[in-house]
Amino acid sequence: QKEVEQNSGPLSVPEGAIASLNCTYSDRGSQSFFWYRQYSGKSPELIMSIYSNGDKEDGRFTAQLNKASQYVSLLIRDSQPSDSATYLCAVNPPAAGNKLTFGGGTRVLVKP
Amino acid sequence: DVKVTQSSRYLVKRTGEKVFLECVQDMDHENMFWYRQDPGLGLRLIYFSYDVKMKEKGDIPEGYSVSREKKERFSLILESASTNQTSMYLCASSNPRGMFFGPGTRLTVL
Numbered sequence: 001q002k003e004v005e006q007n008s009g010p011l012s013v014p015e016g017a018i019a020s021l022n023c024t025y026s027d028r029g030s031q032s033f034f035w036y037r038q039y040s041g042k043s044p045e046l047i048m049s050i051y052s053n054g055d056k057e058d059g060r061f062t063a064q065l066n067k068a069s070q071y072v073s074l075l076i077r078d079s080q081p082s083d084s085a086t087y088l089c090a091v092n093p094p095a096a097g098n099k100l101t102f103g104g105g106t107r108v109l110v111k112p
Numbered sequence: 113d114v115k116v117t118q119s120s121r122y123l124v125k126r127t128g129e130k131v132f133l134e135c136v137q138d139m140d141h142e143n144m145f146w147y148r149q150d151p152g153l154g155l156r157l158i159y160f161s162y163d164v165k166m167k168e169k170g171d172i173p174e175g176y177s178v179s180r181e182k183k184e185r186f187s188l189i190l191e192s193a194s195t196n197q198t199s200m201y202l203c204a205s206s207n208p209r210g211m212f213f214g215p216g217t218r219l220t221v222l
Contacts, residue, residue, distance in 0.1 A: 044202075044213050097162060100206070103154075
């Protein structure tokens with residue numbers, strides 16, 4: 001079992017709709033969770049972090065965390081073509097220092 | 113803002129050459145990392161360092177070495193470049209707020 005799992009996609013979303021990305025993790029003691037956006041040919045960019053159960057909103061992005069279910073998600077509201085990218089989920093397992101474990105990423109395509 | 117810089121965006125080397133990839137961060141982070149990223153394989157950790165002169169092997173250290181003589185600088189060395197080391201190389205530094213990546217070096221080994 002992979003430590004951090006994501007559906008590879010592509011997730012095709014009409015412009016203006018909500019894109020919903022999911023991520024599950026195996027280490028129940030994990031405390032920090034991150035979402036990265038990576039455009040083709042570019043490096044990953046940190047867009048959201050979440051540490052407590054519940055929702056965290058930042059602009060059009062909402063991260064949701066459910067530690068009991070070992071599940072973290074990212075919602076992108078009012079999706080734009082510029083949101084087309086690969087989104088990486090990352091988890092900081094306990095005793096890992098600040099070394100993150102990354103999922104394989106979900107490719108999102110926003111169609112005009 | 114955190115800034116991580118890498119010495120080259122694009123690099124072309126020949127098989128057998130010794131290759132140096134340099135990375136510098138300006139946020140006084142203790143933790144630094146080198147990854148490679150290939151299509152379909154995701155991010156793979158090569159080496160990381162928690163402090164000056166300290167290094168730890170990641171998941172794919174074979175064929176690579178690292179050097180960290182100063183806190184802000186972490187170098188990746190390909191001792192004898194091979195064609196299967198053609199890849200995108202990403203340097204990162206981290207603190208509890210997250211991991212921050214440099215722009216990447218696309219290395220081609222001919």
